[in-house]
Amino acid sequence: MKLFYSPTSPYARKVYACALALGFESRIELLPTNPHVSPPELLAMNPLSKIPCLVADDGLSLFDSRVIVEYLDSLGGDIQLFPISGRARFEVLRLQALADGIMDAAVGRRMEVMRPAEEARNAVMARQTMAVARALDELEGMELSQTANVGTIAVACALGYLTLRFSEEPWREGHPKLNAWFAKFxxxxxIASTKPKP
Ligand SMILES: N[C@@H](CCC(=O)N[C@@H](CS)C(=O)NCC(=O)O)C(=O)O
Known part of the structure; x- marks a missing residue:
């Protein structure tokens, strides 16, 4: 399988960390990709020009990250990313959605930072900042497990991205429980081997 990837993309990291957790390291070839320059190889597989994008061994291209992690889990690996049924399954799916929401807000903000200043930009940034803050508060109030599943891996990747891109706004201070969970997880x-470098 081939994975269009960038180490600083929290979505791509979630997918790759899940693949490693499943024991698929030797089955995945990483294709370092900058989606913002719309390389033709990526466009041929994903018209949205977004990463991550996985090309399965039979040539099927898969996106976005939620679809890819479902696909990887379906191959059967060392852990189970998705509990099979019942409330446990939906708690994990909800946790992934919460973490992905942090990524959406933080990545969106990062994109705004790269644009020329204008009022609209400040409004978008404030909105995304608040979305992340509310999601962090919710995570702080949860009893997060140290068991690896798609939800906990996604949370670690979202927190790693905040640390990488918004280090001047330390999320740890107001969230001691989350900080302790993240330090151990x-x-x-x-998780350690996919930590993005500034
Ligand atoms: N919902 C998508 C989001 C993917 C995404 O936005 N990736 C960013 C990189 S962090 C990207 O490719 N951006 C290029 C663009 O938006 O044009 C997922 O979960 O995979």
Whole structure:
């Protein structure tokens, strides 16, 4: 399988960390990609020009990250990313959605930072900042497990992205429980080895 990837994309990191957690390291070839320059190889597989995009061994291209992690889980690996049924399944799916929401807001804000200043930009940034803050508060109030699943891996990737891109706004201070959870979960090999470098 080939994965259009960038180490600083939290969505791509979630997918790759899940692949490593499943034990698929040797089955995935990483294709370092900048989606913002719309390389033809990526466009041929994903017309949205977004990463991550996985090309399966039979040639099927898959996006976005939620679809890819479902596909990887369906192949059967060392862990189960999605509990099979019942409330446990939907709690994990909800956790992934919460973490993905942080990524959406933080990545959106990062994109705004790169644009020329204008009032609209400030409004979008304030909105995204608040969305992240509310999601962090919710995570702080949860009893997060140290068990690796798609939800906990996604949360670690979202927090890693905030640390990478918004270090001047330390999220840890107001969220001691989340900080303690992240400090321990971050030691897992597939989280430690995918930590993005500034
Ligand atoms: N919902 C998508 C989001 C993917 C996404 O926005 N990726 C960014 C990189 S972090 C991207 O490719 N951006 C290019 C663009 O928006 O044109 C997912 O979960 O995979």
């Amino acid at each position: 971050g030691l897992l090999p597939f």
